Amino acid sequence: MSIIPLGTHDAPTIGVRDIGSFHTGGRLVTLKGMPARSRVSTPNGAVHPVDPNGEIMAGQMYVQYVRLVQPRSRHPLLLWHGGGMCGTNWETTPDGRPGWQMFFLRAGFDVWVSDAVERGRASWAPSPAVYEGEPFFRTGKEAWEETFRFGPPGSWNASAALRRAHAGSRFPSAHMDDFMNQFVPRWACNDERTQAAYDSLVALQDPSAIVVSHSQGGQFGLRSASRAPERVAAVVSLEPSGAPDPQMDDPSLLRGVPHLFVWGDHLAEHSFWVESLPRVRRWHEALLAAGVDSTWLDLPSQGIHGNSHALMADDNSDAIAAMVLSWLDERGLRTR
Amino acid sequence: MSIIPLGTHDAPTIGVRDIGSFHTGGRLVTLKGMPARSRVSTPNGAVHPVDPNGEIMAGQMYVQYVRLVQPRSRHPLLLWHGGGMCGTNWETTPDGRPGWQMFFLRAGFDVWVSDAVERGRASWAPSPAVYEGEPFFRTGKEAWEETFRFGPPGSWNASAALRRAHAGSRFPSAHMDDFMNQFVPRWACNDERTQAAYDSLVALQDPSAIVVSHSQGGQFGLRSASRAPERVAAVVSLEPSGAPDPQMDDPSLLRGVPHLFVWGDHLAEHSFWVESLPRVRRWHEALLAAGVDSTWLDLPSQGIHGNSHALMADDNSDAIAAMVLSWLDERGLRTR
Numbered sequence: 001m002s003i004i005p006l007g008t009h010d011a012p013t014i015g016v017r018d019i020g021s022f023h024t025g026g027r028l029v030t031l032k033g034m035p036a037r038s039r040v041s042t043p044n045g046a047v048h049p050v051d052p053n054g055e056i057m058a059g060q061m062y063v064q065y066v067r068l069v070q071p072r073s074r075h076p077l078l079l080w081h082g083g084g085m086c087g088t089n090w091e092t093t094p095d096g097r098p099g100w101q102m103f104f105l106r107a108g109f110d111v112w113v114s115d116a117v118e119r120g121r122a123s124w125a126p127s128p129a130v131y132e133g134e135p136f137f138r139t140g141k142e143a144w145e146e147t148f149r150f151g152p153p154g155s156w157n158a159s160a161a162l163r164r165a166h167a168g169s170r171f172p173s174a175h176m177d178d179f180m181n182q183f184v185p186r187w188a189c190n191d192e193r194t195q196a197a198y199d200s201l202v203a204l205q206d207p208s209a210i211v212v213s214h215s216q217g218g219q220f221g222l223r224s225a226s227r228a229p230e231r232v233a234a235v236v237s238l239e240p241s242g243a244p245d246p247q248m249d250d251p252s253l254l255r256g257v258p259h260l261f262v263w264g265d266h267l268a269e270h271s272f273w274v275e276s277l278p279r280v281r282r283w284h285e286a287l288l289a290a291g292v293d294s295t296w297l298d299l300p301s302q303g304i305h306g307n308s309h310a311l312m313a314d315d316n317s318d319a320i321a322a323m324v325l326s327w328l329d330e331r332g333l334r335t336r
Numbered sequence: 337m338s339i340i341p342l343g344t345h346d347a348p349t350i351g352v353r354d355i356g357s358f359h360t361g362g363r364l365v366t367l368k369g370m371p372a373r374s375r376v377s378t379p380n381g382a383v384h385p386v387d388p389n390g391e392i393m394a395g396q397m398y399v400q401y402v403r404l405v406q407p408r409s410r411h412p413l414l415l416w417h418g419g420g421m422c423g424t425n426w427e428t429t430p431d432g433r434p435g436w437q438m439f440f441l442r443a444g445f446d447v448w449v450s451d452a453v454e455r456g457r458a459s460w461a462p463s464p465a466v467y468e469g470e471p472f473f474r475t476g477k478e479a480w481e482e483t484f485r486f487g488p489p490g491s492w493n494a495s496a497a498l499r500r501a502h503a504g505s506r507f508p509s510a511h512m513d514d515f516m517n518q519f520v521p522r523w524a525c526n527d528e529r530t531q532a533a534y535d536s537l538v539a540l541q542d543p544s545a546i547v548v549s550h551s552q553g554g555q556f557g558l559r560s561a562s563r564a565p566e567r568v569a570a571v572v573s574l575e576p577s578g579a580p581d582p583q584m585d586d587p588s589l590l591r592g593v594p595h596l597f598v599w600g601d602h603l604a605e606h607s608f609w610v611e612s613l614p615r616v617r618r619w620h621e622a623l624l625a626a627g628v629d630s631t632w633l634d635l636p637s638q639g640i641h642g643n644s645h646a647l648m649a650d651d652n653s654d655a656i657a658a659m660v661l662s663w664l665d666e667r668g669l670r671t672r
Binding site for chain 2: 011013014015016017018019020021022023026028030031037039040041042043044045046048050051052053054055056057060062064066069083086087088091092096098099101102105115120121123124125126135136137138139140141142156158177178180181182183184185188191195216218219241242245271272275276279
């Protein structure tokens with residue numbers, strides 16, 4: 001990136017009370033039995049001994065909040081990212097436009113952006129002492145051809161000029177490398193730790209928050225809501241990769257919690273989504289059957305074509321955010 | 337943490353033009369020759385194949401900016417963290433007070449908080465394909481007894497009630513676990529990658545920025561300034577763990593760049609600092625000999641006792657920030 005994306009100069013400004021952060025969900029873990037090491041901690045510095053044994057923190061997640069001077073809603077809006085990603089997804093888009101964090105701040109919400117367990121500012125823990133198995137590093141090909149549906153199978157190329165996007169794709173493909181800057185490693189072992197940390201974040205809400213999640217964050221958000229419906233004012237799930245099983249979780253507990261599911265284009269052309277979507281659809285239908293206010297927003301069926309899995313980064317990200325905002329407004333969730 | 341630290345309610349508010357982020361310094365790396373894997377990406381989701389080979393991004397650093405509607409200074413203030421840490425150090429203090437990010441925003445600076453290569457939202461890369469060697473996970477004992485000088489050698493205990501701080505310590509010791517939430521893993525192999533990324537951040541400044549660094553960030557800041565003095569308006573180094581070697585770098589290039597070094601208490605009682613400080617002192621003296629405006633602020637000699645290495649988290653963090661601000665004001669660095 002050669003030009004700093006310093007936002008939109010003519011957009012409305014905001015009055016901010018404070019910006020800050022905290023972690024939630026961590027606990028001390030004691031590491032034992034590892035051999036002594038040594039390290040040089042700064043160029044040409046001294047060699048000093050390092051004992052890797054002792055107490056470390058594990059299981060925490062990170063939350064950064066921006067609180068407005070005069071929020072229009074009594075509900076903070078929590079932005080939960082997807083797998084192999086962290087909170088940066090909600091900040092500036094890969095092509096330098098303001099992201100959903102600024103959109104919802106300008107709309108009058110206090111916004112809390114989190115990094116879940118194992119990534120970003122949440123930190124991560126050693127294997128095998130704490131985590132089981134090795135991390136996965138997201139490749140451009142996997143993101144492009146499968147998870148994010150930027151192009152059809154076989155369309156990735158290491159050379160940016162030779163990558164082929166879906167016809168009419170709304171993802172800013174020329175900035176794929178900037179999007180890849182946001183990728184973080186992931187493990188397959190941390191679902192329970194992550195759910196516990198998210199649940200601890202939801203438990204802090206007084207009285208309740210709006211949870212807006214993406215992809216892997218979707219099932220965490222849906223589950224947190226079902227475990228503490230009194231703390232969740234609404235759940236907005238952008239292309240959740242999973243959902244609770246109606247045989248295991250009781251959708252009727254969510255009668256007071258409206259749900260919105262938002263879906264982009266080309267879902268039937270990518271096997272990950274062919275396999276993942278029916279599990280989410282089943283939960284939506286169980287919510288409806290239980291009398292929950294649940295909306296299934298399929299963008300192509302509304303005439304909005306070309307959206308990728310990165311709905312908050314696509315070139316119509318503000319228009320999609322505005323649709324979410326309208327849905328919240330229709331339910332009176334932007335009032336104090 | 338059972339109470340959300342939502343800042344100070346009676347502090348001045350700020351007008352914000354935008355909040356956003358970008359990465360700088362990354363490049364594509366191609367991974368080859370690794371066996372296929374598989375993963376379940378969401379609880380009860382499908383098993384799907386994962387090819388670990390292909391292009392990933394490596395070497396990038398993360399920068400989050402908060403831009404004011406009416407900044408008082410033409411110089412953004414860049415906050416660079418120390419080793420095994422990330423940008424969270426500059427946000428809320430472990431005991432829930434506003435950190436230096438908010439202090440300098442309220443003082444009228446645009447503030448950019450970064451996560452350097454290998455940590456936080458900068459992401460990190462696999463070993464041995466990209467990084468050499470295994471990561472280090474910071475223990476409470478190492479931080480408490482050595483690097484951060486919260487207590488004397490032998491004073492750490494896994495039980496918070498049994499930890500013994502230095503008499504008169506200004507670190508909020510009761511919140512050590514909250515401080516440990518901010519620790520992130522580190523490697524010993526990334527000095528050059530990190531310096532290159534910081535240099536790329538400094539190269540983006542127009543015309544110049546104020547670099548405020550901590551600990552390991554110190555040498556990176558001092559070196560970035562010596563490589564691009566026209567892009568750096570001042571360098572403030574909180575207890576830098578290293579500094580350039582006057583035999584290798586030319587201090588006379590920095591005649592237009594004022595330097596401030598800030599030091600806490602108990603430095604002579606901890607071996608890491610006994611070994612590290614003279615290298616920094618040597619650079620300060622070389623700067624002075626070359627005619628550079630360089631200030632060595634030893635807090636105990638000013639009657640300010642009990643500060644730890646975590647100067648931005650100690651209970652007088654605002655007072656130390658105010659001393660830095662006065663030093664900047666004396667040099668006319670808060671004018672447009």
